[in-house]
Amino acid sequence: MLTSERKAYILKVLGRDGRVVAKAISRELDLSEDTIRRDLRELAGEGLLQRVHGGALPHSPAMGDLVQRREVSASGKVAIGRAAARLVSPGQVVMLDGGTTAVQLARHLAPGLKAMVVTHSPNVAVELAGHAGIEVELIGGRLFRHSMVAVGATAAEAIARIRADVYFMGVTGIHAEIGLTTGDSEEAAIKRALRRQAAETVVLASREKLGAASPFHVADAGEVDTMLVEADTPDQAVEPFRALGVTVIRA
Structure with missing residues (x-):
């Protein structure tokens, strides 16, 4: 699975469930947790989610100016x-x-x-x-x-x-x-x-x-x-x- 496909899937799960659990995503995609955590770091850097222990939550739109x-x-x-x-x-x-x-x-x-x-x-x-x-x-x-x-x-x-x-x-x-x-x-x-x-x-x-x-x-x-x-x-x-x-x- 391409990086862009993984990230799109992560964002889809986040929108659907209101949270992402790294361990669950790694099992669903048959990938290492390290790979998923790296994707989460990059998505957080793009302002698309907020990393928390074990996964991620939606990034607040109230963070704007x-x-x-x-x-x-x-x-x-x-x-x-x-x-x-x-x-x-x-x-x-x-x-x-x-x-x-x-x-x-x-x-x-x-x-x-x-x-x-x-x-x-x-x-x-x-x-x-x-x-x-x-x-x-x-x-x-x-x-x-x-x-x-x-x-x-x-x-x-x-x-x-x-x-x-x-x-x-x-x-x-x-x-x-x-x-x-x-x-x-x-x-x-x-x-x-x-x-x-x-x-x-x-x-x-x-x-x-x-x-x-x-x-x-x-x-x-x-x-x-x-x-x-x-x-x-x-x-x-x-x-x-x-x-x-x-x-x-x-x-």
Whole structure:
């Protein structure tokens, strides 16, 4: 079998099953696991999948730049942002992540709401600038341009001094076994810092992130409290998270 044929088969299995197990593919094709692992490495290098222990998962389309991400699940992100905004109560201290869905959350906060929003996203802060009832605490640090958020030691130190009622987390990969992942190590560290400082964590889970994985681990799936998903998300996609004790809310 030619290399191109093997890779096409691997991608076909990935699309069909949502994962690839190297040992199973090697048996099906009567080839060595080393050959299949080499194919997986090359496919990962092309951005077509994310390697994990023993095989691979879909590469998250949420790994693109901000312009690209605005076009992915656009209507779903609006719905999730609107639903997330309804979870914010008057007087709360809310930690709000960066990303396109977080901007939608900020955009849909009730006009009369009085609360504090802590964010490391300049885009979110600008979105809230005209909201008279929201006090905005903007976390500074080194600007990570890919996601337009502050990262680094300065950001982490500022976050450690704040206690919040709820953290609305954005990630690029959400998988019941692999956990919550993102594409940059420093961004992952800031997300962990935000989660530690909040009494409750809500994950903003648009469709393209479910079942996908990115290189850097943020948290195990069972370590968050709630997931907000699009209304038409299949039950089989969310049942593994419910089994871990996560509350799943459809937007």
